[in-house]
Amino acid sequence: MAGITTLIDAPDGVTVISERTFCGVPDRIVTDLQIQTYGPPKGRWSRRILTYSFDPANAKGVTETQVSNAIVNAFFQWQAAGGLFSFDPVAGNGDIRLAFGGREVYSRFGSPGGVLATAKTPEFGIVLFDSSESWTEDKLRHVALHEIGHALGLRHSDSPSSLMFAAETGAQGIDEESRDALRRLYGWRDPTRLEDRATSDRPALAAAGRVTLSSSTVALHMVWKGIDGDPGLYESTFTDGAWSAQSRIHGQFGSTHSPGLASYSITSDGISTGLILACRGVEGDPGLYVAHNEGMGWPSSPTKIPDVGSSSRPAVAALGPTPYVAWKGVVGDSGIYWTRRTEMGWQPQQRVQDVGTSHSPALVVFRDKLHMFWKGIEEDERMYFSKFVKNTSSWEPQQEVLYTLVNADGPTTFHVGTSRGPSATVDGNRIMVAWKGMGFDPGIYFSMYDGTTFTGQIHFNAATNQGPGICSFNGITHMVFRGAEEVDSMWWSTL
Numbered sequence: 332m333a334g335i336t337t338l339i340d341a342p343d344g345v346t347v348i349s350e351r352t353f354c355g356v357p358d359r360i361v362t363d364l365q366i367q368t369y370g371p372p373k374g375r376w377s378r379r380i381l382t383y384s385f386d387p388a389n390a391k392g393v394t395e396t397q398v399s400n401a402i403v404n405a406f407f408q409w410q411a412a413g414g415l416f417s418f419d420p421v422a423g424n425g426d427i428r429l430a431f432g433g434r435e436v437y438s439r440f441g442s443p444g445g446v447l448a449t450a451k452t453p454e455f456g457i458v459l460f461d462s463s464e465s466w467t468e469d470k471l472r473h474v475a476l477h478e479i480g481h482a483l484g485l486r487h488s489d490s491p492s493s494l495m496f497a498a499e500t501g502a503q504g505i506d507e508e509s510r511d512a513l514r515r516l517y518g519w520r521d522p523t524r525l526e527d528r529a530t531s532d533r534p535a536l537a538a539a540g541r542v543t544l545s546s547s548t549v550a551l552h553m554v555w556k557g558i559d560g561d562p563g564l565y566e567s568t569f570t571d572g573a574w575s576a577q578s579r580i581h582g583q584f585g586s587t588h589s590p591g592l593a594s595y596s597i598t599s600d601g602i603s604t605g606l607i608l609a610c611r612g613v614e615g616d617p618g619l620y621v622a623h624n625e626g627m628g629w630p631s632s633p634t635k636i637p638d639v640g641s642s643s644r645p646a647v648a649a650l651g652p653t654p655y656v657a658w659k660g661v662v663g664d665s666g667i668y669w670t671r672r673t674e675m676g677w678q679p680q681q682r683v684q685d686v687g688t689s690h691s692p693a694l695v696v697f698r699d700k701l702h703m704f705w706k707g708i709e710e711d712e713r714m715y716f717s718k719f720v721k722n723t724s725s726w727e728p729q730q731e732v733l734y735t736l737v738n739a740d741g742p743t744t745f746h747v748g749t750s751r752g753p754s755a756t757v758d759g760n761r762i763m764v765a766w767k768g769m770g771f772d773p774g775i776y777f778s779m780y781d782g783t784t785f786t787g788q789i790h791f792n793a794a795t796n797q798g799p800g801i802c803s804f805n806g807i808t809h810m811v812f813r814g815a816e817e818v819d820s821m822w823w824s825t826l
Contacts, residue, residue, distance in 0.1 A: 353474065353499050355439050355449030356481050375484045375516055375790070376453045380417045384425035389432065389462035390471075397468040402429060405475040409483065412510045415517045416483070427456040427482050429475070433463055447499075448474045450481035458482055473501055485512050486787070511759070515779065515789060515826065519810075522793045522822040528565065528577045529819035530555045532589035532644070533754075533795070534811040536802035539594040539604040540626065548626070551804040552606060553811060554580070556589040558819045562613045564590060569809070574823070583632035584622070586610040588644035589800075591656070593694070595649030597625055607654050608633070609647040617661050619645050621654070621672075636670065639680045641691075643752070648694035650701055650721070657683075657692050657703055665708040667692055669726075683726045686715065690752035697762050698782060704732075704753045704764055712748040712769045716780075732764070732778070734787045747778065747788055751798035758803045758826075765791075765810065767798040773815035775799050793822065 383406055387398040406418040418427075434441035437449055440461040450458045458478045460471070480495050488495040494502045494509045532555065540549030551569035556562065562585035568575045590610035597603040605625035610633065612618045617640035620633035636656065645658035657669040665687035668680045683703075692705035701719035703726070706712060714732040719725075732747040749766040756763050758779070765777040773794035779786045791799075794815035801810045807825050814820035 353447040354477060354481075354487070354497050355437060355446040356478075356487065356497075379415060379517070380419070381427060381456075382419050382421045382425040383427040383429065384421050384423045385429035386423075386431070388430075390460070390466060391431075391462060392465040393468055393471060398471065401468050401472040402475055405472055405479055408476060408505050409479055409513075412505045413514045413518065415513060425456070426454075427458065427479070429458040429460070431460045431462040433461070437461075448478050450478040452481060453484050456482060469501070469503060472503055473499070476502065476505065480509060480513075483513065484516055485509065488512075512786075515777075518826050519791055520825050522824045524814075525574060525811075525821045525823055528555070528567070528821050529558050530589060530813055530821055531559045531819060532556050533797040533813050534800045534821065535589055535592035536756075536800050536804075536809055536811060537592040537594050537606055538802060538804045539606045539624075541603040549604070551802065551809060552592065553800075554590055554592050554608060555821070556586055562586055564608075564610065569804070580629050581631075582629065584610070584629070585613040586644075587612070587614055588691075591645050591647040591691075591694075593647045593649055593654070595623075595654055596652045599652075607647055607649060609645045609656050611641050611644060611658075617641055619656065619658060621647070621656065636677050639668065639670065643691040646692050646694040646703070648696050648701060650696055650699070655694060655701060655719075657694055659688050659691055665689060667703075667705060681724075683717070686717070686726075686729050688752070693753045693755040693764070695755040695757060695762055697757050702755070702762060704755050706749050706752055706766075712750055714747045714749055714753060714764075714766065716764075732785055734778075734785055745787070747776075747785075749776075749798070754799055754801045756801045756803045756808065758808050763801060763803070763808060765799045765801045767795050775810075775812065777801075791824075793824065795822075 385402045387395040390398050410416055410418050436459055439446040441463050443463050447464055448460045476494055485495055487497045490496060490508060494506050534553050534555035536553055538549055538551045542549060553567045555565055564580045564584045565577045566580055567577050588611050590608045593607050594604040595607050597605050605623055608622045610620055619636045619639050619641055622629050622633035640661045641658040642662045643659045645656050647654060647656050653671055655671045660666045667683040667686050667688055670678050670680045687708040688705040689709050690706050692703050695702050704716045706714060715729045716732060717726045717729050734745050748769040750769055751767045753764050753766040762780040763777055768774040773796055775791040775793050775795055776788045778788045795812040796815045797813045799810050799812040810824045812822055814822055
């Protein structure tokens with residue numbers, strides 16, 4: 332009745348939900364790459380201390396006290412979800428305003444069993460409930476939790492276990508996915524300038540060390556190239572909540588770009604990890620070089636990968652003990668090439684079929700599979716990705732990073748775009764991809780990828796002219812980047 336399906340003898344672990352889509356917020360078309368709970372780029376509040384007010388008039392089936400209990404509890408739960416917001420009730424005209432109404436306030440209201448509520452994204456602050464419905468306190472709390480999520484910038488989720496799922500689940504609390512979405516939307520700290528260092532490119536990050544039953548030496552490392560005219564490479568380590576003073580990597584290390592950096596397994600059990608650095612040569616030398624640091628420092632000079640060259644920085648990652656390097660071709664060659672080191676040495680380079688880029692790609696290992704992300708060729712600012720098939724030593728056909736939203740005019744597909752190469756890291760159970768905006772847009776954006784779908788892009792409130800470097804370490808995602816307006820400045824933030 333009223334769109335409810337009854338499932339007889341449901342197996343343990345099966346969630347029984349309503350087939351009715353109770354929320355009036357426009358949904359997206361389901362595609363192979365579909366938006367999840369993360370908000371669109373403009374769906375975010377510019378402040379964290381908000382007020383709310385509600386009008387219980389016209390609420391059918393519940394008393395004024397029950398309305399108050401449900402609404403106050405819903406805001407309390409969102410305030411407790413990561414501690415990112417503070418919500419204060421006021422008598423009227425709050426930042427977020429909740430009320431009951433019929434067809435006069437929303438055209439899809441006025442018929443019991445239809446749409447229960449709707450909300451506007453930030454910073455409109457409007458949540459409306461259908462006054463024709465017969466409410467209970469629990470039902471109102473569930474719907475209010477969902478709609479406040481929209482009012483904070485979250486969109487619908489594809490997961491039936493999520494509070495932000497568009498059909499009724501009766502959830503009386505905020506699930507982990509919704510908390511995570513809110514954290515990624517608002518959880519970045521204001522960037523800090525690293526005053527003692529500068530670069531003409533973007534830094535790279537990786538974590539490595541040894542873990543035992545009694546101790547851990549795993550630390551986050553940063554490497555980067557000096558400013559224009561200085562081809563030297565520099566490094567720093569994150570310890571006790573701060574970056575160590577910069578030090579130059581001594582020996583015959585130099586490059587036109589910042590290097591790529593990754594960790595790799597030193598021991599078969601993966602307990603000990605070292606660092607592998609990959610870089611292009613200095614001006615006039617398009618060759619690619621690698622060096623290993625197993626905790627005793629860098630060698631006096633890197634080793635050259637035979638018979639390869641690039642016009643940009645290479646990307647590096649390791650599947651267990653095996654390092655992989657990928658790069659753009661030399662000047663005039665937009666192809667993407669790759670190689671890996673075996674017991675016999677570096678294999679001859681191979682070209683990734685039918686793809687190209689004007690900048691450096693990004694490599695990351697996720698669920699024991701190598702993934703690559705890159706910008707298109709020349710004026711093509713779209714972003715692409717592919718997965719490496721280990722047993723055939725080949726890359727899957729490229730796919731474009733897309734997400735689709737639905738508005739009053741119908742579905743719209745958005746292209747994720749950048750004027751520089753992206754960066755990627757494994758953050759929890761997903762890949763985070765971060766990049767600079769298109770053309771003259773210095774904004775930093777990121778999206779999450781779970782191996783099947785991408786979230787919509789989220790804007791990070793900072794600017795760069797080179798793109799960020801990112802790495803997740805001890806449950807915290809770090810981002811470092813060169814500034815946009817102040818020449819050569821370096822900045823750092825954490826999620």
